[in-house]
Amino acid sequence: xxxxxxxxxxxxxxxxxxxxxxxxxxxxxxxxxxxxxxxxxxxxxxxxxxxxxxxxxxxxxxxxxxxxxxxxxxxxxxxxxxxxxxxxxxxxxxxxxxxxxxxxxxxxxxxxxxxxxxxxxxxxxxxxxxxxxxxxxxxxxxxxxxxxxxxxxxxxxxxxxxxxxxxxxxxxxxxxxxxxxxxxxxxxxxxxxxxxxxxxxxxxxxxxxxxxxxxxxxxxxxxxxxxxxxxxxxxxxxxxxxxxxxxxxxxxxxxxxxxxxxxxxxxxxxxxxxxxxxxxxxxxxxxxxxxxxxxxxxxxxxxxxxxxxxxxxxxxxxxxxxxxxxxxxxxxxxxxxxxxxxxxxxxxxxxx
Amino acid sequence: xxxxxxxxxxxxxxxxxxxxxxxxxxxxxxxxxxxxxxxxxxxxxxxxxxxxxxxxxxxxxxxxxxxxxxxxxxxxxxxxxxxxxxxxxxxxxxxxxxxxxxxxxxxxxxxxxxxxxxxxxxxxxxxxxxxxxxxxxxxxxxxxxxxxxxxxxxxxxxxxxxxxxxxxxxxxxxxxxxxxxxxxxxxxxxxxxxxxxxxxxxxxxxxxxxxxxxxxxxxxxxxxxxxxxxxxxxxxxxxxxxxxxxxxxxxxxxxxxxxxxxxxxxxxxxxxxxxxx
Numbered sequence: 001x002x003x004x005x006x007x008x009x010x011x012x013x014x015x016x017x018x019x020x021x022x023x024x025x026x027x028x029x030x031x032x033x034x035x036x037x038x039x040x041x042x043x044x045x046x047x048x049x050x051x052x053x054x055x056x057x058x059x060x061x062x063x064x065x066x067x068x069x070x071x072x073x074x075x076x077x078x079x080x081x082x083x084x085x086x087x088x089x090x091x092x093x094x095x096x097x098x099x100x101x102x103x104x105x106x107x108x109x110x111x112x113x114x115x116x117x118x119x120x121x122x123x124x125x126x127x128x129x130x131x132x133x134x135x136x137x138x139x140x141x142x143x144x145x146x147x148x149x150x151x152x153x154x155x156x157x158x159x160x161x162x163x164x165x166x167x168x169x170x171x172x173x174x175x176x177x178x179x180x181x182x183x184x185x186x187x188x189x190x191x192x193x194x195x196x197x198x199x200x201x202x203x204x205x206x207x208x209x210x211x212x213x214x215x216x217x218x219x220x221x222x223x224x225x226x227x228x229x230x231x232x233x234x235x236x237x238x239x240x241x242x243x244x245x246x247x248x249x250x251x252x253x254x255x256x257x258x259x260x261x262x263x264x265x266x267x268x269x270x271x272x273x274x275x276x277x278x279x280x281x282x283x284x285x286x287x288x289x290x291x292x293x294x295x296x297x298x299x300x301x302x303x304x305x306x307x308x309x310x311x312x313x314x315x316x317x318x319x320x321x322x323x324x325x326x327x328x329x330x331x332x333x334x335x336x337x338x339x340x341x342x343x344x345x346x347x348x349x350x351x352x
Numbered sequence: 353x354x355x356x357x358x359x360x361x362x363x364x365x366x367x368x369x370x371x372x373x374x375x376x377x378x379x380x381x382x383x384x385x386x387x388x389x390x391x392x393x394x395x396x397x398x399x400x401x402x403x404x405x406x407x408x409x410x411x412x413x414x415x416x417x418x419x420x421x422x423x424x425x426x427x428x429x430x431x432x433x434x435x436x437x438x439x440x441x442x443x444x445x446x447x448x449x450x451x452x453x454x455x456x457x458x459x460x461x462x463x464x465x466x467x468x469x470x471x472x473x474x475x476x477x478x479x480x481x482x483x484x485x486x487x488x489x490x491x492x493x494x495x496x497x498x499x500x501x502x503x504x505x506x507x508x509x510x511x512x513x514x515x516x517x518x519x520x521x522x523x524x525x526x527x528x529x530x531x532x533x534x535x536x537x538x539x540x541x542x543x544x545x546x547x548x549x550x551x552x553x554x555x556x557x558x559x560x561x562x563x564x565x566x567x568x569x570x571x572x573x574x575x576x577x578x579x580x581x582x583x584x585x586x587x588x589x590x591x592x593x594x595x596x597x598x599x600x601x602x603x604x605x606x607x608x609x610x611x612x613x614x615x616x617x618x619x620x621x622x623x624x625x626x627x628x629x
Contacts, residue, residue, distance in 0.1 A: 024441030031432035032447060034502035039454040042465035049464055056471075110357075117354045130615060131358045134365070137611045137618060140561035141579040142603035145586050146368045149379070149593045157367060160383035215361065220622060227623045276459065279563045283583060287590060306460060313464055314568060320464060327461045334458035342456070 043331070050324035055317060066325040086198060089326070091300065092308040096275060098202040099304055102210035103217075104270040108263060110214070111221030116255060118222065119229045129226075133219035144212060144283035148173065151208045173284055175204035176299035203301035205285060212280045217273065221266055228262035229255070268341040272334060281307050305330055368604070371597035372396070379593035395598035402595075403585050407602060410578035413493075415606075417566070417577055418559035421497045425555050426548065428502050433510035434536050438522070448511075455504045466499045467568055495569040496577070500559070506551045509624055513547040514540060550621035553614055557607055578603050 050067070053060040074089030086094070118129060135143070150157050151172040159169040168186050175182070178200035181191045192200070202210060232255065240250050256263075282295040285302045294315060296303030303311070309330060313323035371379055372395055373388040400407045435441070436448045471488040473479065478486025489495040517540060525535045541548065563579045570576050582603060589595050611618055 024435040024439030027431040027435035030428045031502045035454050038466055038499040039457050042462040045465035046461050128358050131362050137557050138604050138607050141563050141582045142600040145596055145600050146364045155380045155382050157384050223619055223622055324464050331461040338456045
C-alpha cells in the first residue's frame with residue numbers, strides 16, 4: 001500500500017516520472033490552507049482567547065485567571081453554608097464519567113454478542129444488519145425527539161410498558177435523582193437519604209441519554225466487530241470444535257481474546273464519542289420542567305463537560321475566555337485518548 | 353436475541369412513523385395507542401408549513417450546505433490526495449504528516465476560535481481590511497460550510513485508494529500525452545469511484561445531522577438548517593407529538609433512503625475510519 005514499502009530503486013523510478021519541484025504543492029494548497037486556518041491555528045488562538053475576559057470580542061487581559069477558576073473553584077468551592085462543595089467542572093467531569101461508564105461497556109458487550117450471532121448464516125442476516133446500523137446514520141436532533149416522546153413522563157410508551165409489567169412509572173428526563181435511588185425506592189429500600197446524589201451514579205435523566213447513545217452507536221460497534229470477525233481464520237474454530245470445545249468456550253477462549261484489539265479500539269473510540277456528545281443532550285434536556293430550561297438539565301444532572309463548555313460559550317455573558325480554558329482541558333483529555341487510540345489502531349492493522 | 357434486539361432498535365422508527373399520523377389528543381393518551389385510532393395525515397401538511405420559515409426552506413438549507421460542503425470537500429480532498437499519493441514535491445511527507453496530525457485535534461478546541469475567525473474574515477459582512485467593524489461571515493452559508501471543508505480523513509482515505517491503482521494506468525496515460533489533471537479526471541476518478549462515493553456519503557450524512565456548529569454561527573431563519581430548526585420546533589410544540597413526529601420523519605427520511613440505497617458504501621466507509629465528516 002505505502003509507497004515506502006517498495007524497494008528503493010522502484011520507488012525512485014516511480015517518483016522520478018512525476019512532476020517534481022513545487023508543482024505538487026499547488027494541489028495540496030487549498031486543503032492545507034483550510035486545515036491550518038480552521039484546525040491548527042485554532043489550537044493557538046484558543047490559548048490566546050483563554051487568557052482574556054472575552055465576550056463578542058476581548059474585554060480584559062486576565063492572564064491565568066480563567067485557569068484558576070477552572071482548576072480551583074471549578075473543582076472545590078464553598079456552598080451557601082460555607083462548607084466545602086464540588087465545583088462546576090468536577091461536577092461536569094463526574095457526570096461525563098457516569099455517561100461514559102453507563103454507555104461504553106454496555107454498547108461493547110451488546111455489540112460483541114450481536115456481532116457473533118450476526119456473523120453466522122442466519123435467515124434475514126442482511127436485513128438485521130441494516131436495522132442495527134440505521135440509528136448510526138440518522139443521528140440528528142430529529143430522531144432524538146422521538147426519544148423525548150417515548151420517555152415522556154405523561155405520554156411515554158416506556159412508562160406504559162413499565163405500568164404494564166408492574167414497575168413504578170418514572171419521570172425520566174424530568175428527574176434529576178440518581179437512577180440507583182429510584183431502583184432502591186422501587187424495591188422498598190427508600191431513597192438512601194445519607195447518600196449524596198452526585199456519588200450515586202447517573203441521574204434518571206442521564207439514563208435516558210445513555211439509552212439513546214447505546215441505541216445510536218450499537219450498529220457502528222457491530223460493524224467494526226464484524227470486520228474483526230472476518231479476519232479470524234476459520235481453521236481456529238474447526239480445530240477447537242474437533243477438540244470438543246463448546247460454543248461458549250470457543251467464544252470465551254478464541255473469539256473474545258482474538259478480538260481484543262478491536263475491543264480496545266472501540267473502547268477508546270466510544271469514550272471519545274461520548275465525551276463529545278452534544279446533539280442528544282441538547283435535544284433531550286432543554287425541555288425539562290425543573291431548572292432554567294438549558295441543555296444539561298434537570299438541575300445540571302446531564303451537564304457533561306462538552307455541554308458545560310457550550311453553556312459558558314453560548315449562554316453566559318463574558319464567559320468565552322473561560323469556555324476556551326474549558327476547551328483546553330477537554331483538548332488534553334481527548335488528546336490523551338486519541339494518542340492511545342492511534343497506538344491501538346496501529347496494532348490493529350498489524351494483526352490483520 | 354438478534355431478532356428481539358432488532359425489534360427494539362427498529363422500534364423508535366416505527367413509533368415515529370405511527371405517531372406522525374396521530375392527533376395531538378391521541379399522542380398524549382396514556383397508555384398510548386399502538387396504531388392511530390384515526391389517521392391524521394394533516395400533521396405532515398402542518399409540519400411542512402408551520403415552522404417560522406417552513407420546513408421546506410430548512411430542508412433546502414440543509415441540502416444546500418451538505419451538498420456544497422461535501423462537493424467542496426471532495427474536490428479539495430481529491431487534489432490533495434492525488435498529490436500526496438502520486439506527485440513528488442518538496443516537503444510532501446512532512447505536509448502529509450501535518451494533515452494526519454490534524455486528526456488528533458478534537459472539534460471542541462476549534463469551536464471558539466473558529467467562531468471568532470468567522471466573524472473577522474476581512475472584507476465581508478461589513479468588515480474592513482483587518483476584519484473588524486462588521487460580523488464577517490457570521491450568519492451565512494459560508495460560515496456553516498467553510499470550517500469543515502477540508503477534512504484529514506477524506507484525504508487519508510482517498511490517498512490510500514489512489515495508491516492501490518496500478519502504475520500501468522499512469523504509464524499508458526503518459527504515452528498518450530495526458531496531463532496530471534487529465535489522468536486524475538479521466539482515469540483515476542472513474543477507477544476509484546466507490547471510494548469517492550463512500551467519502552461523499554459520510555460527508556453528506558455528517559453535515560445533514562450537524563447541530564452544534566450551525567446553531568452557533570447562524571441567526572437568520574432563512575439560512576438555518578433543519579436540525580437546528582427541529583430543536584425550536586420542538587420547544588414550540590412540546591406536547592404535539594404527532595406534529596413533531598411528522599416533522600422528524602420528513603427530516604430523517606432522506607438519510608434513511610440514502611442509506612438503504614447505498615448501504616454497502618456506508619459500511620465500507622465506517623469500517624475504514626469512522627463517521628467523521
